[in-house]
Amino acid sequence: MKIMVSGTVQGVGFRPTVYRVAKKLGLRGFVLNKGSNVEIGLVNGAGNGDSVADFMDMLNEKLPPLAAIDKIEVKDEPVTGYDDFRILMSSEGRKTSVTPVDTAICDACIHELFDPADHRYLYPFINCTSCGARFSVIKNVPYDRVNTSMQEFQMCENCLTEYKDPMDRRFHAQTTSCPRCGPTYTLYDKNRSVIDARDPIRTFARLIDEGALGIAKSWGGMHLLGTFEQADRVRALYRRPSKPLAVMFRDVPAIEQHLNLTEHEERLLRSPQRPIVLLEKKSMLDSGDLAEISPGLSTVGVYVPYSGLHHVLFHHLKAHGILMTSANVPGEPMTVSNEEAFNLTADYFLLHNRAIVNRLDDSVVKCYGARNQFLRRSRGFVPTALTVPYTEQILSLGAMENVSSSISKDGKLYTSQYIGSTFHYPTLEFLAAGTEQLLNLLGLAMEDIDAIGVDVHPGYATKRYGKSLAEEYSIELVPVQHHWAHAAALMLDNGVEEVMALTLDGTGYGLDKKAWGGELLFANYYSFERVGSLEEIPLIGGEMAIRDPRRLLFAVYSLLSREHDASRWVSDPEADIMAKLMRTAPLTSSFGRVLDALACYLGICQRMTYDGEPAMKLERYLARGEHTYAFETSVDAADRKIVRTLPLFDQLADYRISTEQEKADIAYSFVETLLQELLEIAADVCESTGVQTIGITGGVSYDLPIVSMAERLVKEKGFTFLTHDRIPNGDGGISVGQNVIVGGTFKG
Numbered sequence: 001m002k003i004m005v006s007g008t009v010q011g012v013g014f015r016p017t018v019y020r021v022a023k024k025l026g027l028r029g030f031v032l033n034k035g036s037n038v039e040i041g042l043v044n045g046a047g048n049g050d051s052v053a054d055f056m057d058m059l060n061e062k063l064p065p066l067a068a069i070d071k072i073e074v075k076d077e078p079v080t081g082y083d084d085f086r087i088l089m090s091s092e093g094r095k096t097s098v099t100p101v102d103t104a105i106c107d108a109c110i111h112e113l114f115d116p117a118d119h120r121y122l123y124p125f126i127n128c129t130s131c132g133a134r135f136s137v138i139k140n141v142p143y144d145r146v147n148t149s150m151q152e153f154q155m156c157e158n159c160l161t162e163y164k165d166p167m168d169r170r171f172h173a174q175t176t177s178c179p180r181c182g183p184t185y186t187l188y189d190k191n192r193s194v195i196d197a198r199d200p201i202r203t204f205a206r207l208i209d210e211g212a213l214g215i216a217k218s219w220g221g222m223h224l225l226g227t228f229e230q231a232d233r234v235r236a237l238y239r240r241p242s243k244p245l246a247v248m249f250r251d252v253p254a255i256e257q258h259l260n261l262t263e264h265e266e267r268l269l270r271s272p273q274r275p276i277v278l279l280e281k282k283s284m285l286d287s288g289d290l291a292e293i294s295p296g297l298s299t300v301g302v303y304v305p306y307s308g309l310h311h312v313l314f315h316h317l318k319a320h321g322i323l324m325t326s327a328n329v330p331g332e333p334m335t336v337s338n339e340e341a342f343n344l345t346a347d348y349f350l351l352h353n354r355a356i357v358n359r360l361d362d363s364v365v366k367c368y369g370a371r372n373q374f375l376r377r378s379r380g381f382v383p384t385a386l387t388v389p390y391t392e393q394i395l396s397l398g399a400m401e402n403v404s405s406s407i408s409k410d411g412k413l414y415t416s417q418y419i420g421s422t423f424h425y426p427t428l429e430f431l432a433a434g435t436e437q438l439l440n441l442l443g444l445a446m447e448d449i450d451a452i453g454v455d456v457h458p459g460y461a462t463k464r465y466g467k468s469l470a471e472e473y474s475i476e477l478v479p480v481q482h483h484w485a486h487a488a489a490l491m492l493d494n495g496v497e498e499v500m501a502l503t504l505d506g507t508g509y510g511l512d513k514k515a516w517g518g519e520l521l522f523a524n525y526y527s528f529e530r531v532g533s534l535e536e537i538p539l540i541g542g543e544m545a546i547r548d549p550r551r552l553l554f555a556v557y558s559l560l561s562r563e564h565d566a567s568r569w570v571s572d573p574e575a576d577i578m579a580k581l582m583r584t585a586p587l588t589s590s591f592g593r594v595l596d597a598l599a600c601y602l603g604i605c606q607r608m609t610y611d612g613e614p615a616m617k618l619e620r621y622l623a624r625g626e627h628t629y630a631f632e633t634s635v636d637a638a639d640r641k642i643v644r645t646l647p648l649f650d651q652l653a654d655y656r657i658s659t660e661q662e663k664a665d666i667a668y669s670f671v672e673t674l675l676q677e678l679l680e681i682a683a684d685v686c687e688s689t690g691v692q693t694i695g696i697t698g699g700v701s702y703d704l705p706i707v708s709m710a711e712r713l714v715k716e717k718g719f720t721f722l723t724h725d726r727i728p729n730g731d732g733g734i735s736v737g738q739n740v741i742v743g744g745t746f747k748g
């Protein structure tokens, strides 16, 4: 009989496990990779029924840690001609699922890495069947060496022996290599002169300890490295005046010296996916070495070594933690090629000679209790699939910022790696390349796509790209409203089919052509109703009001006829210009903009220098505030309920605020009042329709004190509260939401 197994079954040590189990049970037959599945053939014989059941039981029991079986199909086809059990060469087959993810170096490999007697001692490309770079090096499926960038490196006799031995840890480890036959690192200075080709990592580590800035090539891209003291230099050179930088620590105990972490956060940090996790600083006043890493924020993004290079680097480094942040030309995706690396500003370049096939940024997660809030879902998680309730092949392209693309096939939804913000042409090119590669790995061509989902915003580059594909291949283009897509992503994440979604973010294009962002959507996959929103306020100068939140305050206080309070924020000439611009300013119901204005008013953030900065800086105030100020507002009824925000700003201006705690309490009281009103509306609609679940989504839901307030208020009203766990809350999740909504159009 033949057994077809689909899921994460290639490149994770699945076939060797099948082999060992079959051998143990004395079964005859074969195992082979077929497309992206694994086929097992068992010779029929006496007592076969029992042994097949035993076989499946034992296989499940011995399943390698990274393998995941999604589906098993058993066919009663006779298998003959085998007097033993064998692992056969891959055959081309139907491609149904994709490659395994990039996985942190396993403990067994780390043990060898630091064993002076091992021939892979301090070898930075060490890996085995259970670990290493995979998605970042794969060109095509099936996952075999010839289809990866390791193809150029011919295995030496030793490696080949391990590769062929079913009992070896490196049996069929497609990217296996050793110092004799594998890729190598070389250290260059900024003039591209080779500094050290013999012990480049040791020399690089010494230079970093001494204060140099370095570029190091890893699995899926380049990182910029330096000691904490180099933060100012990085900020100046890379035009990141206050954007938080990521830090890699030697190990978890080194992290615990500086930051608080929960058990869940520790597990995540040590997991094979090994994302960057945002952790809370022990003390805001005395964050010591870390003060300049994330100015004004209560958290720092940290991770621990995942590649052989990182482990070897820390072996040589004196520092227990270093800046290690994506290296890119400002506005462009992370640098991947050696040639382009030299366009980056740094003192030294530690580069290897293996091509990066698929750019893969580090994933970034913030934990709400034991739930993962993905700011960026990439290395370690891509391309794992989610199950969706439709079988059409749908491509969806996201919105404008933090874009990803998603493709559905056979009831599974695959999302690309993190792409970035498509204001910039190179990022749009990356979106096209990433989408094409995902199609390829799924065995699909554009001709196979049934529909393309895009945002309704007419100006988004992703929409133009989707439209051009739709025209070229005569595919239906389905525009999906931004916040509905957020709500759909939240539903899929939680396995529910309808939700009252508190959809709070910066901006998304509304069906009335206005900028939405503080919305209560009663949604399922087929339709949605906007039952409530925040009052609209003018965005003076459009996008300019996002970077310069003083404009929001000027608008708010002008509308309240509090000229004195309005003019506090701007010079007289500015006030004249803004007053004129205000008449034609676009309107927004965005919750994010209200937070921006509040943060600006409280002196917490006067200018936005990176996406979400004011709201992020407000977060630590909300975290220690209490509802001690009595704010009151009202709700207007129109086609929807509108929660008024101006009365809150009116009351705000009457308070005298001097201490940091007063700022915290004011911020908390202000925000909770808004949430109370929105959730009051939500509860009314839920009660009249019988819906039990109220959830939160959108970029504002990365602000954990806000999520926590919402959860408490929702539960007090007796409803179930939903938040994200697997799909990004922000625009990284939009392509997922678009996909399921477009999928819904094929039903009925």
Ligand SMILES: [Zn+2]
Binding pocket: 105, 106, 107, 108, 109, 127, 128, 129, 130, 131, 132
């Ligand atoms: Zn390993």
Ligand SMILES: [Zn+2]
Binding pocket: 155, 156, 157, 158, 159, 160, 177, 178, 179, 180, 181, 182
């Ligand atoms: Zn070798």
